[in-house]
Amino acid sequence: MASSKPSDPAGHPKTPVTIITGFLGAGKTTLLNYILKEKGSRSIAVIENEFGEVNIDRELVADNLLAKEDLVSLENGCVCCSLRKDIVKAFAEIERRSRQQKKRVDAIVLETTGLADPAPVAFTFFANPWLASRYRLDSIICVVDARYLMQHLEDGKHSDGTVNEAVQQIAFADLILLNKVDLVKDEEAQQQVLSSIKRINNSARIVECQLNQETGRPPMETLLFNNLFSVNRVLEQIDPQFLDSDSDEDEEEDEPQSPRSAGGASAAPTQPGSLDSGQAAGSSDAAAEAAAAATSSGMPSEPPAGGADAGPAAAERTSGETGPSAVAIPAKLKRKYHMHGHGLSLSGHKHGRDEHDCEDNCEECHIVDGMPIKGERNPKRRAKRLHDLSDVSSVGIMARGPLDEYRFNMYMRDLLSEKAKDIFRCKGVLSVHGYGNTKFVFQGVHETICYGPAEQPWKPSESRVNQVVFIGRALDRKALIEGFRTCVWVPLPDGWDEFRDPRTKQPFYVNRETGEKSWTRPEIACARVVATQGATQQPSQLLPRRQASAPAPAVSVVAARTAAASQPVQG
Numbered sequence: 001m002a003s004s005k006p007s008d009p010a011g012h013p014k015t016p017v018t019i020i021t022g023f024l025g026a027g028k029t030t031l032l033n034y035i036l037k038e039k040g041s042r043s044i045a046v047i048e049n050e051f052g053e054v055n056i057d058r059e060l061v062a063d064n065l066l067a068k069e070d071l072v073s074l075e076n077g078c079v080c081c082s083l084r085k086d087i088v089k090a091f092a093e094i095e096r097r098s099r100q101q102k103k104r105v106d107a108i109v110l111e112t113t114g115l116a117d118p119a120p121v122a123f124t125f126f127a128n129p130w131l132a133s134r135y136r137l138d139s140i141i142c143v144v145d146a147r148y149l150m151q152h153l154e155d156g157k158h159s160d161g162t163v164n165e166a167v168q169q170i171a172f173a174d175l176i177l178l179n180k181v182d183l184v185k186d187e188e189a190q191q192q193v194l195s196s197i198k199r200i201n202n203s204a205r206i207v208e209c210q211l212n213q214e215t216g217r218p219p220m221e222t223l224l225f226n227n228l229f230s231v232n233r234v235l236e237q238i239d240p241q242f243l244d245s246d247s248d249e250d251e252e253e254d255e256p257q258s259p260r261s262a263g264g265a266s267a268a269p270t271q272p273g274s275l276d277s278g279q280a281a282g283s284s285d286a287a288a289e290a291a292a293a294a295t296s297s298g299m300p301s302e303p304p305a306g307g308a309d310a311g312p313a314a315a316e317r318t319s320g321e322t323g324p325s326a327v328a329i330p331a332k333l334k335r336k337y338h339m340h341g342h343g344l345s346l347s348g349h350k351h352g353r354d355e356h357d358c359e360d361n362c363e364e365c366h367i368v369d370g371m372p373i374k375g376e377r378n379p380k381r382r383a384k385r386l387h388d389l390s391d392v393s394s395v396g397i398m399a400r401g402p403l404d405e406y407r408f409n410m411y412m413r414d415l416l417s418e419k420a421k422d423i424f425r426c427k428g429v430l431s432v433h434g435y436g437n438t439k440f441v442f443q444g445v446h447e448t449i450c451y452g453p454a455e456q457p458w459k460p461s462e463s464r465v466n467q468v469v470f471i472g473r474a475l476d477r478k479a480l481i482e483g484f485r486t487c488v489w490v491p492l493p494d495g496w497d498e499f500r501d502p503r504t505k506q507p508f509y510v511n512r513e514t515g516e517k518s519w520t521r522p523e524i525a526c527a528r529v530v531a532t533q534g535a536t537q538q539p540s541q542l543l544p545r546r547q548a549s550a551p552a553p554a555v556s557v558v559a560a561r562t563a564a565a566s567q568p569v570q571g
């Protein structure tokens, strides 16, 4: 177990897991930061999943963590599809770290990307014996953006049967935080949002809130350790096939491999996503280490009922050999699951060769205690649901050097005036010229955009790299990068000073010697003159040497393109 004894007020022996879901920009990280700030003496580990090429959330969450080891990042993909296999590895990594540091973990919060379908994520806690033996799904919290919900529901309508992420997120929620109520003043619009939510999910608790305001947040005790997740509710009201396997990915390789089964090979995450190895204390084989640590460390660990305490791989072995596994599910569910899985009667069904009763345990059906055993699964699968993100991509940009405030504002203004509908989300961490050590955070959800200082300034040892990510539909990668490149501040040519129009804040430039005033930044004006006047003017006369020879601002683009951007993926 991750902890010596989780301090779960409900008295559960398993560590509770809270999944935070909700569309891009709804307020998930704001909620997570609130939880981390208000957690009191509880020790909370975080698994944070980021769709974008550049991980901004890690930066935004890190300040509220007691230790950087409390955060495991799953980057550049969705835990519901491309990174699904990494969920178990992330939990194993948390266990490895908590053992190493001899500290308990009371609860784990998993923040999914705004494009994730929570169903396959939740399913993993039932399908994977190792996870199921040590963790319980406490609740799925869906943060809803009151301002953009209607647009997201409408945008997500697919005639081809693919998943609408916004609908799935609400449908699977046990608690819905209807956030940003401050942005919807119109009562009719508020009612429309509320009734749309209720039409999708009328059993979840809905709490209207304003997560970015101290006075608008729900009480902490309603968020964690609330034991709201109910498999029965999911089966009865949302997805009768919830517990059926849904993809080939649930096969053997779903598990982190044991050193034995993998021949010592690394279970390192595969592209496009990656477990945040930067903070993984050098471990790329989290599962193997967890297995080793479990047997060698002096850390007390919970003995799960199924004897699956020696890491995920061991759980795989024991559940297959000795059963029953540690998975405890209600009798009603077992029956339901079993009926599902077989599509036959609860007992006395045919296996092709003989007929027998196997309600709870059946070697032939690979059912132990009513649950499928890893790799020896119930053969019936639910129809695959396409989690189609083929037209959604992310563009990550990293640039060294402070930004020119005005140019960056203009760049964003022009971009959003054209593409706000398609840019679902943009965010970044910025260094801005003229603001000393202040680190700026920039957050955009469609056309709503805001900048503000981060909780912590740039540290002296920190490399000041601007990091920005855009997530949306039909993004023009080249234009985004080129545009951003022009925002990096470069020194003025000698003899020029910058001023600001007091009303519009637009900068203008004055030549000290000649008194010439220009609204265009001199070095660009000079370059244009050169271009248009050709050989009649020498560039070196117009462009001061310092400027002419100044190195181009280093703008680098994160190489990997989000996998989901190029092809539909299963989830």
Ligand SMILES: Nc1nc2c(ncn2[C@@H]2O[C@H](COP(=O)(O)OP(=O)(O)OP(=O)(O)O)[C@@H](O)[C@H]2O)c(=O)[nH]1
Pocket (backbone or CB within 6 Å): 022, 023, 024, 025, 026, 027, 028, 029, 030, 031, 057, 113, 114, 179, 180, 181, 182, 183, 209, 210, 211, 212, 213, 425, 427, 443, 444, 445, 450
């Ligand atoms: N007006 C308003 N803004 C809010 C509220 N809650 C959060 N925000 C802002 O919404 C923006 C997005 O918030 P995040 O918490 O980063 O959203 P997210 O769901 O984590 O975003 P992704 O992880 O990118 O999907 C930030 O600028 C927040 O400050 C609120 O109640 N009202």
